Amino acid sequence: MRTVAVVGTGLIGTSAALALTGRGITVYLSDADPDAARTAASLGAGTTEEPTEPVDLAIIAVPPALVGKVLADCQRHGLARCYTDVASVKSGPRTEVTTLGCDTEHYIGGHPMAGREQSGPLAARADLFEGRPWVLTPTPDTDTETLNAALELVALCGAMPVVMDAAAHDRAVALVSHTPQLLSSLVAARLEHADETAVRLAGQGVRDVTRIAASDPRMWLDILSANAGVVADILEELAADLGTTVAALRAMETGDEAVRRAGSADIEAVIRRGNHGQARIPGKHGAPPTRYETVAVAIGDQPGELSRLFREAARAGVNIEDVAIDHSTGQRVGLVQLQVEPSAVRRLVEALGERGWDVRD
């Protein structure tokens, strides 16, 4: 693949474009908003000039409801030999593409399973898709050249291709992406008018659960309106779980010992079912779920401390698998939680201790 057109240079389009230009591909950028395309170009994502001949692949990176229309326009102008999109929902766009009479042989649905809370080209990252699943939804009429072009795109972005049927994809993302987004928003919404003293107590738990509540409402409205029924089905099941959980908590408050015990058992079951579900979430790069150990280190809240700590870990030959930082309220220290392989814990703790770091148990 030598030439690619990116139509829609927001977060996802520009991230793909950056990954591709980084691999020496010529990328042509366009957007209904010329400023977005110019911004993407200024970041080194490609050129805003028009291609003089059909490109090898066009990536349609616009909201789900516009995929069909934009694809039809691009195909009418002969922009590319093959086409894909990146929309978070696959069935609706597929129906639209067929209804509008698009050339479906040279189009394959796609969805990179990576995003950020911000949108627009300025939030783009060349490594956004690295190690992440990238769903492709070929149909019997998808031709081989188009499938191969999409597979090459996925490889060039460092992602892992997952071939799925569009409806199965929509059910899956309703479970692992769309429902978690709504629940995160609902939990965070409880904080909107909460007492300041309560909010100040926020620790890592509520931060983890509400991280994605900072997402762009416009983008989520686009996504949820394209998958509303499937998400509503899952929320209905969750509502039943919530009902059971409320009943169990009420039971735990009664004076009747047997009822209290039954309530406790139900609550324990909820937490255990959660443990089992959480343990099924794949590790980095799609590896089997991995249990890392946490090494907590207190650092001063000042420039250069984190990089000094990371260099120390590298010197000890320890790979940091993940990292989180707890900031203590009102203090100029942070607690860095380094996630490492269990076998590396002792080496890291000893190395950091020897160099005077404040390692916490």
Ligand SMILES: NC(=O)C1=CN([C@@H]2O[C@H](COP(=O)(O)OP(=O)(O)OC[C@H]3O[C@@H](n4cnc5c(N)ncnc54)[C@H](O)[C@@H]3O)[C@@H](O)[C@H]2O)C=CC1
């Ligand atoms: N943001 C995320 O976390 C993820 C989003 N997606 C999907 O990627 C697609 C793009 O989303 P983002 O990049 O986040 O949105 P964004 O809002 O950052 O970018 C969308 C861009 O499309 C442009 N656009 C709108 N109509 C257009 C048209 N008719 N022709 C050309 N350009 C047009 C807009 O001006 C905007 O620059 C959506 O389908 C979304 O569902 C997929 C994975 C993750």
Ligand SMILES: O=C(O)C(=O)Cc1ccc(O)cc1
């Ligand atoms: O935070 C995450 O991991 C996400 O789930 C982000 C995300 C948002 C929308 C998508 O279509 C795909 C991924």
